[in-house]
Amino acid sequence: MTWILHIDGDSFFASVEMSLNPALKGRAVVTGHERGIATAMSKEAKALGIHRGMPVYQIKKLYPQAIIVRSDYHNYSIFAHRMYNIVRRYAGKVEEYSIDECFARVEDIETAWKVKSDLQKELGMTFSLGLGPTKVIAKVASKWNKPDGFTVIEPDKLEGFLRDMQIGQIWGIGPQTAHHLQRLNIKTALDFIQRSEDWIRGNLGKRELELWHELRGTPVYHVHTSHDDLPGSIQHTRTFNPPTTDKKILFSELSKNVEGACAKARADKLLARKVYYFLKTQEFRYHRFEMALPEPLQTPNEILNLIKETLGEVHKAGVVYRATGVALNDLIPEAYEQKSLFQEGSACPPGPAGGVKNEKKREIFKTIDRLERKYGAHSIILGSSMRALTKKGERVGFHKRFNLPFMGEVV
DNA sequence: TCTGGGGTCCTAGGACCC
DNA sequence: TCTGGGGTCCTAGGACCC
CATH class of the missing domain: 1.10.150.20 (5' to 3' exonuclease, C-terminal subdomain)
Incomplete structure (x- = not known):
């Protein structure tokens, strides 16, 4: 019989921290320091009564023995890929479902045991495995007995x-x-x-x-290998404190989100054909706007111009906003982009406006990406994003944060 | 749980066409 | 023109997940 195997890392983030730093073993470890609330915690921390979403100040007060660390998504992602690769030794089809979970198809129960044993030996943490005839049942199974579980549902x-x-x-x-x-x-x-x-x-x-x-045991969902499809969208959102009615600040926040999303698009070699942005009110309502781009883009300038032109309609005077977000939609790979046949020097009329100009702009941003890798994130930001930077909850002005040349105000 | 960030997919209803 | 039925495409927004 072919089984679906679901694998779930136990307290994954906290376990990675412990695996990398053995001094933490057996301690109440909590991640999420940077957010001010608990994101993940070791079983020792759970035993104390610490739960997801608990404020850090409260944990410190009630459980001084707890060790609260910053989340390090880079490391978690490395462990996730190690996990997928170990599973691939035994299974042809592995679905990288999330940073701490995957699905696989296996032929027998012994194979699933080997996967579990390799994972735990090599990653220095425990996993809960569930085996069933369908994905949903495999999920039920892995959840049935945690941590360190192995549940088969025939x-x-x-x-x-x-x-x-x-x-x-x-x-x-x-x-x-x-x-x-x-x-x-x-x-x-x-x-x-x-x-x-x-x-x-x-x-x-x-x-x-x-x-x-x-x-009921009839498969509807398939295990799909993750490489076969592109992401449908890239998003960047951020909640800020205090909330604001100020359109300038909101634009600056959007600007930062656009920069972040575009950087990701460039890193993934993708171009967006649509952009969507929203302002989120204090009441958790969304004021949104979506627009098609004149051509596929992965650089912020034109997008910011479009936002600037439309923000007046989206922003309602007097409404208090707590967050903004940007999504790049309708993504296509760079490789698919049609090279304009009618560029400079051709007798034929040019294609979509600015083909050559955009090529240059893209080069500039690729250079920025390289500098950022060298000097660290946010060493270079757009002038329009300046207002969004906060320090101890305050919006800091221009000069305080100004360590490298900025790219100029978006016009 | 008075609520962070990054995603996916579905549905109802409008616009437009024949 | 006061008016049927059906298809397709798009959008807003909801629900869910990790």
């Missing part, structure tokens, strides 16, 4: 597992859907799969029908 043992599983615990069923299902008298996963297919079709949506099949 198709004919399904009911026993699903009987004790609250509907809201199922992967893909969030608070809204859970509430809706409870009102229809579906409390557990077993209640759910015992409804007829017709009933599901008549009363629920596509997502729920898929989950219904998966939970």
Whole structure:
């Protein structure tokens, strides 16, 4: 039989910290210092009562023995790739699902045990594994026994597992859907799969029908290797404190987000054909705007001009905003970009405006990317992003942060 | 959990066309 | 023109995940 294996790193971020620094082993380790709230914690920290989202000042006060460290996503990502590669020794198809999880197809239970043993030996941390006939059941299984678990759910043992599983615990069923299902008298996963297919079709949506099949052991979701598709979007968002009504500050925040998203696009060799941005109000409402770009872009200037032109419509005077965000959508690889056949020197009219100019601009930004790698992030930023930099919650002006030439105000 | 950042996918409704 | 039915494409916004 072919099984779906789901692998989940236990307290992944905290475990990576402990693996890299053995002095932390056995201690209550918490990551998220930079955010001011706990992001992940070791089982020792959990045992003390520390939970996700707990403020750092509170942890310090209540549990002085806890060690609170900054999250280091670079290291976590290195460990994630080691994890994927170890799994690939044993499985042809591995889906890199997230920084601490993956799916794989394996032929037998022994193989899954070998994966677990290699992972733990080589990465110096524990993993919880779940084995089942479908992805959703494999997820149920890996969650069943944590940490350091290994749970196999055979198709004919399904009911026993699903009987004790609250509907809201199922992967893909969030608070809204859970509430809706409870009102229809579906409390557990077993209640759910015992409804007829017709009933599901008549009363629920596509997502729920898929989950219904998966939970009954019929695969709907496939393990797909992660390299086969591009990301659909690149986003950069940031919440700031204090919130503001000031359009200039909001533009500056957007500017910083555009810079960040474009840097990522260049790093991934992608071009955006659409841009979307939003202002998020204190009430968590979004004022948004989406626009098609005149040509595929990965540099900030034109995008910022477009935002500048439209911000007046999006921004509502007097409304207090707490965050802004930018997404580059409709991404295409650099390689696909049509080289203009009619560039300088040609007798034919030029293609989309500024083909050559853009080429140069792109070169400039590639140089910036190299300098940033050398001198560190944010050593060079656009003038328009200056206002967004904060220090101890205050917006610092221009000169204080000015260590390298800036690229000029966006006109 | 009074709420950070980066993603994906689905759906309802409007615009436009025949 | 006061008016049916159907298709497609796009957008806003919701829901969910890690």
